Amino acid sequence: MNKTDLRVVKTLAQIDRALLECLEQTPLQKLTVDQLCQQALINRSTFYKYYQDKYDLMDQYLARTLQEFRRQMDVAFVEASSQNIHSLVYQKNFERALQYLHKNKARYTLLWSGAINRPVFTEMVQVIHDNILEKLRSCGLQGTQERYVDLYAQMFASNTMTLVRWWFQYESEISMEEVQQIMVNNMKEGIFGAFRQTVDSAQKSPRK
Template structure:
């Protein structure tokens, strides 16, 4: 259970920020606990009070980041039809997800760039995929087409977000919403053809 002691919360946040700061400068393998402590303005004993190693910190940090993402992902669109996908309800749900991702843009783009055993971006795609499957009626055995299309939708959504972050300034959140809604309403190929001609 997370601590409500403000000193503990502040210390853990400082450690998280030190981790991100170090990751922006060096590969994880080269980061030391000493560097993390200096960055967080804490001593080693304080670090070891909360984490057993830098690997424990990284694992738990990634878990928190992914859990936060999972809580914010709203895939209610899977219940829409092509005629209702433009509904304000679905637009607002997707807008809220985009707002959350944009708020954490620096963190997620950094995490996406880190070479890990399993990429954070892939794990986020998996989280969207799983959320979509959870919205669908359960089938026994599982429908392989549901799995395929959940994967395609998840990849489309997350690739769209990554592209938006790459071209921020030229592409807005409204542009991203419009692309996603058109992809859902009329299909990706038709949206693509309209855009390039």
């Protein structure tokens, strides 16, 4: 199968779209291949040309999604100090990451729901954690250091994805710029310091 053939690319994209559209209405467990084919406007033989069953489709789709997510999560900021975390270079990295996440909000929110019975949100946390460790290993991290960095990488990754999910929930009230500032403050001041700063600022602001 030549996946670079434009006809194949188009067909696979149709199947991907159909999968997400169907999952908005029906959990994967109850979804049928016939429903997928009808939504994708293809026949069953075309579907089985590329996938063994709906679970194979789901696995391959998630593998591609997580691989793309991994490429987009630039963790160069782990090399920054608290003094230069405000550097334009890191600000741009955060901005690009948030723009990418926002662009994919609909499908991520769907994949985080119970529609597929797989912890995609947790897997994304692990992707960021692994990216951080890989980055630091390339800088000479080794031995005892790695145990502590593993802990903080997990904490940072969890914090980042929790922030993103919170942003998606309150997007109408929270701007991308505010989310970016929270990320910077968390790294510069620490989570508790950033929390106190946010709360104190909110208390001083007049109620709307």
